[in-house]
Amino acid sequence: EPEVTQTPSHQVTQMGQEVILRCVPISNHLYFYWYRQILGQKVEFLVSFYNNEISEKSEIFDDQFSVERPDGSNFTLKIRSTKLEDSAMYFCASRVEQLNTEAFFGQGTRLTVV
Amino acid sequence: DQQVKQNSPSLSVQEGRISILNCDYTNSMFDYFLWYKKYPAEGPTFLISISSIKDKNEDGRFTVFLNKSAKHLSLHIVPSQPGDSAVYFCAASPNYGQNFVFGPGTRLSVLP
Numbered sequence: 001e002p003e004v005t006q007t008p009s010h011q012v013t014q015m016g017q018e019v020i021l022r023c024v025p026i027s028n029h030l031y032f033y034w035y036r037q038i039l040g041q042k043v044e045f046l047v048s049f050y051n052n053e054i055s056e057k058s059e060i061f062d063d064q065f066s067v068e069r070p071d072g073s074n075f076t077l078k079i080r081s082t083k084l085e086d087s088a089m090y091f092c093a094s095r096v097e098q099l100n101t102e103a104f105f106g107q108g109t110r111l112t113v114v
Numbered sequence: 115d116q117q118v119k120q121n122s123p124s125l126s127v128q129e130g131r132i133s134i135l136n137c138d139y140t141n142s143m144f145d146y147f148l149w150y151k152k153y154p155a156e157g158p159t160f161l162i163s164i165s166s167i168k169d170k171n172e173d174g175r176f177t178v179f180l181n182k183s184a185k186h187l188s189l190h191i192v193p194s195q196p197g198d199s200a201v202y203f204c205a206a207s208p209n210y211g212q213n214f215v216f217g218p219g220t221r222l223s224v225l226p
Contacts, residue, residue, distance in 0.1 A: 043216040056213055091157050100146050100165050105157035
């Protein structure tokens with residue numbers, strides 16, 4: 001069964017460092033997402049991406065964040081200068097269509113900023 | 115700003131009985147609703163969805179009911195099994211919107 005894969009599963013980084021979280025969405029999907037879940041809190045939307053551009057983003061997704069689809073398969077989230085409060089589980093998701101379809105989530109990357 | 119609410123943080127049910135998880139939403143623009151299940155250290159797994167043109171959708175042991183006038187949906191699991199123990203998230207998507215808004219989750223424990 002096709003699945004969304006994320007690497008690494010756990011990333012530890014020092015405050016102020018740049019991190020890149022990687023995702024391989026399901027191959028025929030067209031819509032891509034990043035969500036995050038801070039420990040003990042709810043899953044929060046960060047950004048959606050379609051046709052090689054950001055289609056929607058939340059207020060969390062500030063100038064420190066960027067996304068890219070560098071080739072036909074990878075979808076990355078970059079945090080330029082990490083802060084302690086960026087520590088969270090980051091989930092990538094993909095969806096075949098925009099309307100009335102479920103999104104498939106990856107297993108997540110646990111980011112720990114120290 | 116809690117657009118999607120799950121007022122029960124936890125629920126315990128005996129194996130074989132019915133589990134009913136509830137979700138309320140405030141945004142009348144939401145028209146597509148989903149339930150996800152999540153185990154610790156894993157990503158959310160899609161369970162079942164319902165479009166606003168329906169009031170019920172069934173898939174095996176899982177049934178989702180939607181009451182648009184009350185802005186309320188519920189997930190019924192019958193019969194409940196110990197493997198159903200997980201956190202269940204309600205999520206909603208607005209008209210022509212692309213992102214999902216998640217509720218805070220309900221931790222279901224199914225006791226043998």
